[in-house]
Amino acid sequence: MKTAGVVILYYPDEDVPEHILSYNDVLDKLYITDNSETRNEVLAEKIKGIANVVYLHDGENKGIAKRLNQVAELAIADGYEWLLTMDQDSYFEKDVAAQYLNCIAAFDKLETVAMFGVTFLQRETENEICMPVEVTELITSGSVLNLKSYAVIGNFDEALFIDLVDHEYCYRSILAGYKIIEFKNIFLRHALGE
DSSP, rough: OEEEEEEEEOOOOOHHHHHTTTTTGGGGEEEEOOSSSOOOHHHHHHHHHSSSEOOOOOOOOOOOEEEEEEHHHHHHHHHHEEEEEEEETBBBBBHHHHHHHHHHHHOOGGGGGEEEEOOOOSOOOOOOSSOOESSOOSSSTTTTEEHHHHHOOOOOOOOOSSSHHHHHHHHHHTTTOOEEEEEEEOBBBBOOOO
């Protein structure tokens, strides 16, 4: 699986490089787009020093949907098939990101899935066996977007800016005949937005 990732930053804190390291090693490339109007130069240099990172910053907060669309287009142009979407405050525990991508690779009929996701509210199991469940919605953070289906389904809705971007895309994917799959055995450390 040729997989890239994206993290959208907004005035990130010092934990971001550590969070990135929890999944960066399973990606071929990680696009980091900083929505902060002013850039934290010290933190930006730390992030740019991480292997496989492409750091993007234009000094404008254009919302989540716009940045997801920009990076999805970049990833498609660069030949990637899958895109891991992460929030700046989210991370995986040791070896979980690799297990997650292995579960996706083992999934039968990948072409029928628009997006894979994880559990994040409560750890449901320590099971190493992949536990895919068809659902109607996922959160953006920790999701893996099928870029081939994205080309068919269309862009994330930029009118939504931040909230419900993920859910709207899932509903539209289902209406287009694709599945949304959550792995109950994959747990993401994630703080819900306020």
